[in-house]
Amino acid sequence: MTSKPLLSVRSLSRSFGKVKAVSDVSFDVERGQIFGFIGPNGAGKTTTMRILATLDLPDAGDAWVGGHSVLEAPRLACQQLGFMADRFIPYANLPVAEFLDFMARAYGLRGRTRTRTIASVVDFCGLDEFLSRPTTGLSKGMAQRLHLAKTLLHDPGLLVLDEPAAGLDPRARVEFRDLLRELAAAGKGILISSHLLSELSESCDGVVVIEQGQLVVTGSIDDIARQVQAHNAILVRVQSGLEAAERFMLTQPHVREVLIRDGRLGFEFDADDDALAELLARLIGEGVRVSEFRHVEASLEEIFLRTTDGRLQ
Amino acid sequence: MSAAEKDSLTTRLGDRVNPILIREVHQALNGRGFLVTAGLALLSIVVIALIVAAEDDISPREGEFFFTSTLMALVPILFFIVPFQAFLSMRAEVGGGTVEHLLMSRLTPGAIVRGKLIAATVQFVVYMAIFSPLIAMTFLLRGVDVPTIVVMLTLAFILALGSSAVAVACGALCRWKSFFKVIPFGIVLLGLGWVTGGSMVILEDIVRETRSALAEEDTLHWMSMMLTPVLVGVILCALIGASALAHPYANRSTAFRVFALLGLLISLGMALYNYDHQAARSLRYYLDLGAQLSTAITLTAVCLCLFPFFAATEAPRLTPRVANSVPRNPLLAFLVAPLLPGAGRGMVFTLLLTTLALTALYVLPNWWDGDPATAEAWRVTTATWLYVIIFAGVAGFVRNLLGPQPNRNWFARGVLPAMLFLGVILPLIFSAVGGRGPVRSWSVLYIFNPFYTLSRVVRWRMEGEIMVWLWGLAVLAVLLNVVPMVRGVLEVLAAAKARRGRAA
Missing domain, CATH: 3.30.70.100 (Alpha-Beta Plaits)
Known part of the structure; x- marks a missing residue:
């Protein structure tokens, strides 16, 4: 018996007026896999990710996160999914600890479970020393770590990360990549878009290449390399x-x-x-x-x- | 989790608190704005206290002055600063896109709006606490009695809540296109400024009126008649805010339709309450029940006319999200169909609302042992509701011609101003071109001018002809929408069947 993929995208299409942002895109991501989502600017990556995150509705097709349709059961799909958008807007006058406490409450975590979960993600993301710092006073790298910590609070099975390494310095990039590897080793599926292909090639098991809204190729990097060579x-x-x-x-x-x-x-x-x-x-x-x-x-x-x-x- | 690890009662209670409320209060109290406002408030307390203390002879009049001055200092904080902060907070939330991430959590749009409103209320309490020594002093100076203080503070609370609700709704509306960002900002700035300035100007009169009303033991009646519309307005603003925050494909219609139904019931309730109150006191401005109900139902039609109009111009089809929330039971699905989004179902809702309103006008006077509505009252009320059906029906027909895309809704909504413009302007042009001179009598050309036609229904004696035209047009408007209405209900039943199939 074959288990269902963690993320299954089938014939996804989305148009904005006459522009076909996404056209008949299908791919799968399994548990423990890191999948790079690559394509030129305007290829439809962010639109696809927003549909997966239930923030947009496709004109056709559907996607299932942990078996839940993003169209028909968006709330259940969201519980299985952590979405890290391309920009993180911090709250003014709110320290890191209170921000995480707020987000944990928003995800319905209660009492000691909330305390333990926050401690766990803070430790994992290396935010221990920054808990009393205002969220507006963090460096880009630390803000991305906080963004990731927020995304991990409800322990989603699938992480959808839109350009998470953009603007990070080389050290922060390496640290971030290591965090992703640890998450994949823990069984989480990760779909990550980035323009830094060298970064992706070192951490990804597979890629989805998309251009002009259309799927160009998908699969493991080795398989695709053999196909294109x-x-x-x-x-x-x-x-x-x-x-x-x-x-x-x-x-x-x-x-x-x-x-x-x-x-x-x-x-x-x-x-x-x-x-x-x-x-x-x-x-x-x-x-x-x-x-x-x-x-x-x-x-x-x-x-x-x-x-x-x-x-x- | 073992018993030893069980969370304490306070922790469990704390977990029940709206997260938005906790964050908003944290942010507000950590911010510079609070320090500055609280500092100014304390300064004003000192200044007022010094002015009173400088008087040689402290009389009850000083107490009244003291009380009014305290309220004067409170009004800008409660009616402007706190609501404006709520507006800025909501605008920042929707502008930065953080609200999308919040909506991916377990927070609902309603919870976000409620959290913001309760946070504004908490700030109200904090500022009241700052001013409490001063308020206590007003009583000790013997100028104002406790009931007056309580009633004035209750009024202040309700109005502050109303101001905050308007501000939060406007902040949420900033989520829409950039063009709209300027309009909510202007509304909030001018609206709050007007409420604050107006309240300060008439504050003394309000205090005086309150004291005299308390002396007449009529407080509950006038407070309920005054505050009910404000509270209804708060609920409406909260609904608008939550609707603006909600995902475009979520169900944003049912709450408004339920609100419209409740709005009609509340206005009927207020009419009955007012009738009983006046009858019990044999007041000279006593009106019979039929007249009161007719007035209430007609005013409700005017106040709620946009609800049926918007309902009839929604995208015709159910989105997958909404279809997945239709009750599985076919009877229940049939009953809730008029409350679900969709132009056809919106038209069904409009007909049901009209039927309910006119039935209430017929039935309630008999039940309440009051005089029935006069023929003139019937005509006016019926004509007003027929206009609701005609305009909603025409717009609904246009909406169904435009195809299923949700972005066509606003094209259909343009029918209302277009029809009003043509209905008002064209007959005047015909009159002018035809050399008939100024309008002296109603003709069928004015049928789409509800203002003029309704005024003729009230005053004129050709009401029979007007009513025939209105009934004819209303029937035509309904006929134009029969197919979408049937389709709309069938779609809900099909969604219920599909859900039953999936569950099986």
Whole structure:
């Protein structure tokens, strides 16, 4: 028996006048997965996330969070979902502790359960030293941590994070990424949109690529990398004879796009692994001293660039 | 959780308190605004006390002056500063989008508005506490008696609550497009300024009137007649605020329709109460029951006319959220159908409201052993309600032609000003172009001018012809909406059936 995905999006569409912000988008996110939601500006990421967060209504299609439809049972879906919008507006004259207490009360947490939960998220997000600080007086990084703490208060199974790393410095980004990994390890599903693809590639299990409101590709990063890479990309590091190795490669069958970059030789190879092994043997036979010979996986940036056209709507 | 770990009673009671209330009070008391206001309040107390103390001979008149001065100092705080803070707080909440996040929690729009209103009330109590020594002093100076103080403070409380309700509703309306942000701000600034300034100007008269009313032992009657509309207004403002905060696809109609029904019942209740009061005291301005009920029902139609109009111009279909909240029981679903959103169902509601109003005018005088309404009163009341049906019916018909998209509602709502404009202006143009000169008599050209036509129904003797036209138009308006009305009810029944199917 297969269990239902934590988040299931089916044929979601949303138009604003003549502009189709989201068109027939479908994807799934499982428990414990971090899914990157990427696309150019205006691709429909935020609209999709707002629909998932029950803040907007699709023209067609539906999404289920923990089995609850965002259309028909938005309250139940919201209990399973934590939404972190792209901006956090703090309250004036309210310290961090009181803000969290307020939000915990708003989520219906009572008595000691509330106290314990607040202590737990404060500890997890590293806010212990900032409890008496006004929410308006936090740095961007700490404000994002507070925003995340607020999102975690009701222990949602799915986190929908819209550009959470925007504006953070490198250290804050790394710390934030670590927090997300811990959350995923705890079994939470995470759908995260970001323009920082290098950040996503290090933490995501899969991606949803969307452009002009339409789904371009979805799945695990490895699977998509294999899909978008029609040919094997090979990287060769040699101790000596780099030019000789280049000349040799240019004469070989199945070898394309030979180039030298940063003292290394790269090329694409469109035959099987046996042929590749023979190629390596011939290269060594030519007297080239090879210290590294390996496949190169497509990065998230390459996937993104190859699958999208950069068209805006 | 073990018994030892069980939360204390105070904690459990504290958990029941509206979170918005707790946060608002925290924010208000932590803010500079409170410190400044409280400081000024204390300063005014000292100044008033010094002025009175400087008098050589302290007489009861000084007590009255002391009391009026205290209220003068309180009025700007209670009628302007506290409500304006509530407005700014709500505006900040909706402007920053934080309200969306609150609505994803267990807080409902109603709870948010209630929290803001109760927070304003708590601030009222805090300021009263600051001024309490001064108020106690007014009594000790023998200028004002305790009932007067209690009644005046009750009035102040109700009016402060009313001001805060208007402010909170306007703050919530700032959620709409940027164009509207200026209008609520203007309404709040001018409205609160007018209430505050007006109250300060007539404060002495109010204190005097209150004392004389207390002397006549008529306090309960005039206070209830005065304060009931204010309280109804507070409820209406709270509904408007909650509706503005609610998700566009949530059910924002039922509360207003129930309010309209209750509004009619309250006005009937007030008419009956007033009749009993006047009859018991044999007052010279005594009116018979039929006349009082007729007046109340006609005024209710005027005050509530926008409710049926808005109801008949809603998007025709149920949103998935609303469809999922329809009662599963088919009979119950059929009964609540007129209260659910949708243009067709709104028209059904309008007909039910009209029927209830006119039935009450017929039935209540017999039940209450009073005189029935005169033929003239009947005509006026019926004509007014027929106008409600005609305008709602035409707008509803237009709405159903515009398709199901929710953003078409406001196009249909434009029918009301358009019809009024054409109904008032066009006949005048025809008269002028036709060389007939000034309007001297009613003709069918004026049928869409309710102001002129109703005035003719009251005064003129051609009422029979007017009523025939109005009935004809009302029947036509209903006929134009028969299909949407039937569809609307069937849609609710289908939603109930679908829910039963899912549950099974």
